[in-house]
Amino acid sequence: MNKQTLIQTQNRIKPFIHQTPVLTSQLLNEKAGCNLFFKCENFQKMGAFKMRGATNAILSLSEDERQKGVVTHSSGNFAQAVSLAAQKLGVKAYIVMPENAPQVKKDGVRTYEGEIIECESTLQAREAAANKVREEKGASFLHPSNQDEVIYGNSTAAMELLEEQPNLDVILVPIGGGGLIAGTALAAYYFSINCKVIGGEPIEADDAYRSFASGKIETNKGANTIADGLRTHLGNRNFPIIKKHVDKIIRVEEDEIINTMQLIWERMKVLVEPSSAVPFAAVLKNKEEFKNKNVGIILSGGNVDVTNLPF
Template sequence: MDKQQLIDCHERIKPFIHNTPVLTSHLMDEMAGAQLFFKCENFQRMGAFKMRGAANAIMQLTEGQKRNGVVTHSSGNFAQALSLAAQSLGVKAHIVMPKNAPQVKKDAVRGYGGIIVECEPTLQAREHESKQIEEKYGATFIHPSNDDAVILGQGTAGKELLELHPDLDYVITPVGGGGLIAGTALAVAYFGKNCKTIGGEPFEVDDAYRSLLSGTIEGNTTINTTADGLKTQLGDRNFPIIQKHVERIIRVTEEEIVSAMRLIWERLKIVCEPSSAVALAAILREKEAFKNQKLGVIISGGNVDLDHLPFQKNF
């Protein structure tokens, strides 16, 4: 995936996405000992960066493929992103969701026109149901993170950030399935000036950290993290990009994630989800490494269950 492909992707999806704002805070800069520039994808359509990749993936399909619709399996943001992107482009979207997915997320998917098929909460069940839909309707499967068109789409957030602040030293993103950090790393490589990409990841799901060390895609034995958007693992399309272009991954504790999330809510006055806070948590954990640097921070999304905030007291 070269520089021109990323430029073409951005032009293609512009009518269907928001160029989200970049926020700053003097207090946050003082706390971090660095200059922070927050790219607020929580203000993106459907509330997360994944709208970018979903729109690009659908727009790359043939007319025949579009007529037959698309399918994905997701319990979270990509389910909503593909539904909204498909609705915007006049395409039918089938969404395989686990039965135990939060009702608020199912409601959002249906609100965007997605056709939900429920399944057991296992990867095998998700893949089986998706395959059934592919065969029944001729729908095209679009993976939430391990798809070239999706990766390019996600990279446009970093491209916009660097167009506004071309002199950044680092861009830090959360790491889940790998689509965002891979796309961001491409944007940094093509549009940055001596800029590097770093990932933030919970200790509880540190498969990407271990994958970079071992050179092979690792899995997780537990997914006990409040950062629910980061429970997935890397794929064969995004991992080589991460290996080539990502400098390192910083792991953070659950307490650091919650603290960083609360800080964003209190100081930036914006709603972000726990997964988004992982990037800031990584910076605060290793402040000395980033001292006096200019840091781009991708706030990946703002879709939260307001009845179950991780820093909420029980009254």
């Protein structure tokens, strides 16, 4: 893995993704006491950064592998990302989803012609169902966050942000499965002067914070957080990158996530999901640390059920 790998990745996926805008808000700058630059991956195709990693993973397959299709297990954004990326590239996508996955997300997968295989809502059931598809169809498995090609694809969001704002002191991202923060950390390492990367995480699902402290991958007993995209844990491909290149992880309370999400909706007129609000909540919680700095924030996605808002 080197700088050239990330440049090749960016060139490879460019025709298939949006180069999303970077937005600023004078009012939010004043509220936070720093200069904020929001990278709006909620405006990405299918509404989340996951499109980048999914596209790169499929493009990295051989022609023979693509003929046999791809499979993943996901209840959310990665399911839709793989379905759309596969549809654009003429590849069959098999999507293992827990039976209790939101109907809106199942509908999204079907819109992009993904074939849903339902299973029980346990990780074991999801993995077993995905393995069955691999064996029967010869499909290539794509992991939502713990696969090199996915991590490299994710890195392109921060690469674009740094191209536009090369003087950032820090970039904050939400941390769930670890694929976005690992990619962001690689981008900052190779393409910034001295930009730190910090993760934002809910206290209710703080496995990454504990992993960072203990030096080994920790999991959550429960994950009772509104930030549904951050209920997963780190993997053996992304954790070494995080240990090496991430500065720290800041934890936030549920009410802080909800209040920040509402603030972004009301002040920026931008629709973000709860997971996206976590890094900005971390800034507002630690204003002294970020005072007068140039702060990038990746708004990871905007796939939210507008009939069931927390505010």
